[in-house]
Amino acid sequence: MAQTHTLQDRARDPRVWAALLLFCILAAVISPSVPWLGAYPAKWTLPLETWINATLQPALEWVQPLSRLFAVGLETPLRALREALTWLPWPFVAVVVVALALRASRWGLAALAVLAQVYIVLVGYWPHSMNTLAIVLMSLPPAIAIGFALGAAATRWPRLETRVVAMLDAMQTFPAFAYLIPLLILFGFGPAAGLIAGVIFSIPPMVRNTMLGLQRVPDAVVESALMCGATPFQLFWQARVPVAKSQILVGVNQTTMASLSMVIIVAVIGGFNDIGWEVLSAMRGAELGRSLLSGLVIVAMAILLDRITFGFATTVAGQARPIGRNAFWTIVAAALISGIAFRLLVPEVDFQPDTLGRSLARSIDATLLQFVGATGNLFSALRDGLNYGLMIPLRIGLQSAATPAVWGFALQGWMVALYVIVTLAAAAFLARRNWKWAIALLFGTLFLATGVTRFPWPCFVALGLLLSFALGGGRLFLLTAGAMALILLSGMWMPFTQSLYLTGLAVLLCVTIGGAFGVLAAESDTVSRILRPINDALQTMPQFVFLIPALMLFRVGEFTALIAIMLYAIVPPVRYVEQGLRTVPAHLVEAAQQMGVTRMQMLWQVKLPLAAPVIRLGINQTIMAALSMLVIAALVGTRDLGQQVFIALGKANLGLGLVSGVAIALLAMVSDRMLRR
């Protein structure tokens, strides 16, 4: 124990870092003439993919008859539900939804439910949304049951808890597309694979919330139930579960949203006439109007599902709702019975406008095309500016970007000298305050000079290992080493650096921009009030939706992927920075005011340092969000690990999917552990 301590101290020694920096600069300078330094040589890789395919594929195929049978068993009730939902005339289904809204919340939500459903009908996507809803509804009972059972077991047996938590971490960092591949092999291309993917993807929030809720049951409640003579069974079902109910229902809410998000993404494997497929095919056909209209259908569904389930979660015992329990069930029964009767008696009327949606889409298409055409210069200027000014240099380095082909001029000797001198001066200034900042700055400028993807890989490995050891000690070091080895040996180095560059840039921009908004929101209640519903909306959206505006304005390309990732990952920094700053204890703020600090000093010297742990958690969440969006952003054209997963999905290449999926998961785990400490 003592020895690892001294070793870890040594890893935090500025001299060690200076030595590594020198080594990296040296390697960067000589790498153009030493080919194996720049790019990891292909002949040093192992055919991991082939091995995995050779071992796993037969195993999966061996259980295939059984799993296909299972799929058929699943698809029968699913088909029944889908047909029931689309068979009923929509006004009757809509009445049930409105009744749910009234039971869950107030009249406002009911009005929203009416508007949202009328919109869906008007644009002609009612059958598609019912198909999506059917899969979501089918996936919920198993996801909730499994999640609840796991959460309850982990609370009951603490020894199980660490294992369950580790499993959840792995499940949530492993990209969904990657485990879709074995599911496709097992269950075939069809709704069953999507359904099972939805179940798997939505179990973790249920487990987490069940655990949280059950663990937070006050001791006094448990003790008083015991003293009332409760048996273990009564204690669990009549005391613990009802007390934890609210948190468990938050789990149901998050599980529903996760399932919706997944069910929509799963559309990439093929159409079962659902709303996700509509958006995807519209995007592929570059039909802006159709993708926007169908995207808004997803938004409407997401908001309704979220508000209704959340309303049930936040209902306090004894709180009055617009309609009582009996009225609710009466309305539901009446709606269903009259719906069935209506359909049987008047089969030809279905209340759905035939052409309105299509003509609406066409006119919106035209308007959007006009808009995009008119503003095209503006957006392409923005895109090109950021692309050439920031993204390309960061990816391939100033040394490759500052060429006549890219920037229109070549690097002059004095420019290099100026770059070096400014960097060194800034580093010297920082070093007087904190040597870590200086080292970080020097590495940053070195990355900018060589480009993240062309930084010599041995330096990358050394930097990663030293950083992980200094921050997390031996175990994190081993995890990092394992991750690096897997990535190098499987030949994933280039996609890996691409991922690192893309997520790194997205996280950097999100933390800067989102952090600034967070500070504003913490300082001003008005800003906070404006931002809150926007954040709520962004967090409720299925990830897929973010591709639509990005694609519309910026066309296919890496920049579009960056924007989509940022749209999804910008919420955590805003939220956590605001929360961190607002929860600084009031007495410390008052004490600082008493000492006469200025507003800036208060922010930088009192509030931000105190909020640091919360902000670090926010950065952590930003990274996780960016990584989970990486795979989905691959749809609009990237060259990273996400794209590898996507390619693997297209070819049903189990090995490639697993290796690149594991690489993303490992990247997420390592960065998570580094920040969590």
Place this chain on the structure above:
Amino acid sequence: MKLECRNVWKVYGRRPDFYFDSKGYTIEPDQLAERMAAEDHIPALIDATFDVHEGEIFMVMGLSGSGKSTLIRCLSRLIGANHGQIRLDGQDLLAATPKELIEIRRHKMGMVFQSFGLLPHLTVLENTAFPLKLQGIDRTAREEKAREMINLVGLEGREESYPHQLSGGQQQRVGIARSLAVGPELWFLDEPFSALDPLIRRQMQDEFLRLQQQLHKTIIFVTHDIMEACRLADRIALMRNGRIIQIGTPAEILLNPADAYVAEFTSEVSLGRVIRAGDMAQPGIADTGHPEVDADQPIEALLAGIGAGAQCFTVRPSGRYSGGRLEAARILQILGHSGHPARPAASQGIV
């Protein structure tokens, strides 16, 4: 004897039972506790021995960390003890099986908690009926019983309220009603009034005394408030560092503190209000012509008589006190310097 507690130990640590597994050797409590502490074990309850009589209010009094919570939880078997015997009506609770324990709790025990422990999703009525529901008693019967309890604690009209709609004092009334619903013989109260405002606390204490006059339960009441202990107790067990350091009536503890700690502890108590005439009466009868007082009168109430010139009082028997004679000089002696030399110095320090 209702409840007998003999040499009960509760030890936290890696292998607490190791200390008690050898048969036939006598445990020397002080030495053993020291050894445990030296070996990374925490003796939370050390060799607790006492009896509680039928219908008695037995107060367990101590500061936080003194082991009083551990003691009441061992007695109610919410936690298991490592050593000793706890006998309720002669049945050893520590040896009871889980099934027997559930039966005992369903019929013989009730408990009130500091933080109430009410179920937030149930109404006052349902909370009160909860222990009866667990026994499988049908709705009409259990609600009738629950209403009776709710009336007893003065909450009629609030049956359909939920706990979060009630004040702290009202919530604890529900806690009391629930604990009494099964008609327990042994009633545990774990700092029931500590979470309440001082005024409400006082009210609830009066209410508690009123209930006890009606119900005559055998009561174990835990508190950290010496005033509360003196006000409510028939007998007090004072605890410190896991040990019971003195057991006695409030007057015994105030007049003959076992050590400096107890003396310090009780120094804030106003003796005139706590000590009753019966506590000090000596056998015999005073000469006629002296004023007569009831034995459960606090001696403070006798000061007016002394001021009027009475030299001696005749004490009439009352409650658990037998009567006798009481000289004014003894009262003045006790109220005069009260054996608390620290008091004037301390108040000077504050001024």
